[in-house]
Amino acid sequence: MTQWRIRQAVAAMRAGGVVAYPTEAVWGLGCDPADPEAFATVLAMKRRPLEKGVILIAAEPEQLRSWLADPSPEVLGRLAAPRPVPTTWLVEAARGVPPWITGGRDRVAVRVTRHPVARALCAAFGGPVVSTSANPAGLPPARDALRVRCYFRGWPLLLVPGPLGGALRPSEIRDLKSGEVVRPGG
Numbered sequence: 001m002t003q004w005r006i007r008q009a010v011a012a013m014r015a016g017g018v019v020a021y022p023t024e025a026v027w028g029l030g031c032d033p034a035d036p037e038a039f040a041t042v043l044a045m046k047r048r049p050l051e052k053g054v055i056l057i058a059a060e061p062e063q064l065r066s067w068l069a070d071p072s073p074e075v076l077g078r079l080a081a082p083r084p085v086p087t088t089w090l091v092e093a094a095r096g097v098p099p100w101i102t103g104g105r106d107r108v109a110v111r112v113t114r115h116p117v118a119r120a121l122c123a124a125f126g127g128p129v130v131s132t133s134a135n136p137a138g139l140p141p142a143r144d145a146l147r148v149r150c151y152f153r154g155w156p157l158l159l160v161p162g163p164l165g166g167a168l169r170p171s172e173i174r175d176l177k178s179g180e181v182v183r184p185g186g
Helices: 003-014 036-046 061-067 073-080 116-125 145-151
Strands: 019-022 027-030 055-058 087-092 107-112 129-133 172-175 181-183
Touching (some): 003 019, 027 036, 036 129, 055 061, 061 107, 073 107, 116 129
Parallel strands (some): 055 107, 087 172
Antiparallel strands (some): 027 129, 087 107, 172 181
């Protein structure tokens, strides 16, 4: 990973672009979560319905503060606590979180990533980044940059190189309040 490529990706996102980057288990597509046009491009690329919502990843729990209804130290601490597998938390969304992020629900899916490339991307961006698997609906998630390029040939997309993390499956999704596992992962 080069800082130059991370800076390029951040510039692309700030200009309304979409980036692809490695995560803990699969390649992800990302954009500025506050940019509805960039988000619409991600949905079109994936052929994904708006109602599904997406995950926001962050380098630090503080980056998620404005997206959460309760950004208390307890909640932020739980989001940052180490877990045996990468864990995405469903948390009550703050008022004003765009429906394209939540899928129109009252909760937002967030993860403090430990993956070095994804973490560097969020840190350089200065906030959370959309993270949805890099694959069109119905196809397996991309596990290498070549598959990303094949899936999205013809789409404007900046790839941030790097290896995947060690997880075999996408992140576990867990409800923060109840602790219920919504999707096993890792």
